Amino acid sequence: MRYVDEFRQAHLARGLAGAIAREADPERQYRLMEFCGGHTHAIFRHGIQDLMPENVHFLHGPGCPVCVLPMGRVDHAIQLVERHDVILCTYGDMLRVPGRGRGTLLKIKAEGGDVRMVYSTLDALRIARDNPRREVVFFAIGFETTAPATAVALSQARAEGLENFSVFCNHVLTPAAMRGLLASSSGPVSIDGFLGPAHVSAIIGSRPYEFVAREFRRPVVIAGFEPLDIMQSVFMLVRQLNAGRHEVENEYTRVVTREGNAKAQALVSEVFGVRHAFEWRGLGQVPRSALRIKEGYGAHDAERRFTVFSRGNPPDARGCECPSILRGVKKPTDCKLFGRGCSPDHPIGACMVSSEGACAAYWRYRRFRRPSVVAESPAVL
Amino acid sequence: MCLALPARVVTMDGNGMATVSLGGITKEISMILVENVEAGDFVLVHAGYALARISQEEARRTLSLMAEAGLSESGAL
Ligand code: SF4
Numbered sequence: 001m002r003y004v005d006e007f008r009q010a011h012l013a014r015g016l017a018g019a020i021a022r023e024a025d026p027e028r029q030y031r032l033m034e035f036c037g038g039h040t041h042a043i044f045r046h047g048i049q050d051l052m053p054e055n056v057h058f059l060h061g062p063g064c065p066v067c068v069l070p071m072g073r074v075d076h077a078i079q080l081v082e083r084h085d086v087i088l089c090t091y092g093d094m095l096r097v098p099g100r101g102r103g104t105l106l107k108i109k110a111e112g113g114d115v116r117m118v119y120s121t122l123d124a125l126r127i128a129r130d131n132p133r134r135e136v137v138f139f140a141i142g143f144e145t146t147a148p149a150t151a152v153a154l155s156q157a158r159a160e161g162l163e164n165f166s167v168f169c170n171h172v173l174t175p176a177a178m179r180g181l182l183a184s185s186s187g188p189v190s191i192d193g194f195l196g197p198a199h200v201s202a203i204i205g206s207r208p209y210e211f212v213a214r215e216f217r218r219p220v221v222i223a224g225f226e227p228l229d230i231m232q233s234v235f236m237l238v239r240q241l242n243a244g245r246h247e248v249e250n251e252y253t254r255v256v257t258r259e260g261n262a263k264a265q266a267l268v269s270e271v272f273g274v275r276h277a278f279e280w281r282g283l284g285q286v287p288r289s290a291l292r293i294k295e296g297y298g299a300h301d302a303e304r305r306f307t308v309f310s311r312g313n314p315p316d317a318r319g320c321e322c323p324s325i326l327r328g329v330k331k332p333t334d335c336k337l338f339g340r341g342c343s344p345d346h347p348i349g350a351c352m353v354s355s356e357g358a359c360a361a362y363w364r365y366r367r368f369r370r371p372s373v374v375a376e377s378p379a380v381l
Numbered sequence: 382m383c384l385a386l387p388a389r390v391v392t393m394d395g396n397g398m399a400t401v402s403l404g405g406i407t408k409e410i411s412m413i414l415v416e417n418v419e420a421g422d423f424v425l426v427h428a429g430y431a432l433a434r435i436s437q438e439e440a441r442r443t444l445s446l447m448a449e450a451g452l453s454e455s456g457a458l
Contacts, residue, residue: 001437003387003423006444015451022453038383065382091428093382120429122411145383148414149430199383202425202433225384232447254439255425261433264414356382 003254007226008046016231017051023238030056032237033328034195035178037064037356038225044365046227056234059191059328060361062177063200065141065170066093066354067326068280072313073170074099077139079308080168081105081113086306087131089124090139092117096353100314105139121153128157128165137302138167145199147171147291148264151271154297168302169293172278174200175208176289180280181327182216191328193237195230196222198252203268205260206250213246224252271297279313281350282326320349325358332359339363385427387435390420401426 024030034040040060043049049058062068074097080086088105095106095117109115114134118124121138128136140150150167157165174197182191196209201222209220219240223233233251240247250256271294278290293301316322319337324330332338332351342348344360351357355364388401388408397413403426411430418424424431 001423001440003435003440006440012444012447012451016447019450019453036383063383091382120411122429142382145385145427145432148432149428152411152413152430197383199385199425199427199432202385228447229443232443232450235450251443254436254443255433261414263416264432267414354382 007228012228013231016235020235020238021053024053024056025242030238030241031059031190031192032195033059033061033191035061035063036197039195039230040358040361041356042225042227042230044361048227048230060358061328062282062326064354064356065143066097067350067357068282069141069170070279070281070313071099076308077168078103078108080137080306081108081115084306086135086137087114087116087127088137088139089116089118089127093354094139094141097350121149125153125156128162132164136165140167141170143172143174143200144203147268148203151267154271154300157300158297166300166302166305169291171291173289176286178212180283180286192241193219195233196220198223198225201256203261203264206248206256206258209248213248217246219246220248222250222252222256282323317348322349322351325351332362385425385432387423388426390418390422390424392420
């Protein structure tokens with residue numbers, strides 16, 4: 001078992017496609033939001049929408065950390081390099097996200113700024129050890145999946161007395177965003193059920209989503225990222241909806257439990273507290289939706305350590321529909337700039353930058369869409 | 382960003398580190414976030430850290446649920 005190919009077998013995909021088609025009631029619509037950008041990417045990459053009956057729709061959610069980070073935060077990172085001359089370390093995804101005036105970290109780097117792409121927080125720590133006379137800042141972004149790695153780096157830095165290392169913390173929280181979406185979905189979008197986060201849930205467990213079922217009466221199925229995982233989860237959601245049930249179910253049991261990873265959770269809560277509110281592109285200010293670094297680690301908090309000049313969040317580029325796309329209200333093809341001025345090589349909005357962004361997924365896979373992926377590749381999807 | 386890949390633990394190297402094999406490529410990763418993992422187990426790797434142990438038993442169970450769903454009814458009549 002290698003846990004990849006097994007979950008891409010075409011004969012199982014055909015079986016599931018049939019099961020979903022039989023189960024879906026032609027009299028109703030099923031609007032299912034995949035919260036995670038990882039799911040969005042997989043849905044497009046494997047042509048899963050094409051295997052669904054007409055009345056099963058995927059709404060793409062805000063689960064793309066790069067996409068939801070407001071521009072003001074990118075500007076802060078740029079200022080850390082420009083005004084404070086730090087070595088700024090970050091994951092590759094962040095480099096091309098436009099800030100004010102379409103400035104990006106990549107541009108700053110090309111102009112001589114010391115911006116370094118790292119694969120792991122372990123690399124950022126190493127850079128700090130190797131450059132004791134320089135300030136090294138790790139620009140941390142990501143959901144609960146990624147926060148534990150940052151927590152480890154902070155506790156390691158404190159233990160080692162690595163004084164030149166700090167973190168610019170932009171970690172955001174998934175359940176709070178779901179609440180934000182549902183609480184505001186009195187608007188045009190209606191969501192019948194959720195494909196719940198896979199790797200976020202590996203850390204926090206499935207329990208934190210139970211409020212969605214309890215308070216908002218929507219079913220949630222925690223879904224793995226492989227194509228068969230997604231299809232099986234759709235099948236489970238359709239069944240719940242047909243039976244009028246709204247529960248949290250777990251399809252991804254090989255990794256996710258109700259309680260999650262207690263060791264990682266303990267590390268995270270040792271280092272981080274919850275912010276009162278945090279701004280999300282598309283959702284606005286969402287209460288208790290992001291992490292902040294606790295006092296005890298304040299010496300390693302870039303927001304305490306460096307004054308940055310806040311000019312608030314500049315408005316999104318004119319015509320860019322990212323905010324509505326992130327709420328599932330619009331599709332990338334509704335944006336006038338899609339493919340006309342905005343493409344992965346020249347992204348105008350963040351949703352075109354990350355491969356998890358809905359715009360990038362549409363661009364990359366939709367144009368090459370074939371009627372049936374399964375029929376053409378019998379071995380694996 | 383939440384991408385995490387299954388990898389097989391080749392050796393536990395002490396010091397909270399392990400060598401894993403990721404589709405043939407070996408890599409040194411941190412095991413500090415997981416417990417009860419042994420050489421031979423599969424873990425989910427994200428940004429240089431193992432996030433969880435992957436349960437083979439559960440994986441098999443899920444695959445058979447998938448197969449079962451595919452058979453539902455198509456066998457009837
Ligand atoms: S296509 Fe580009 S400009 Fe339009 S919404 Fe997507 S990212 Fe924004």
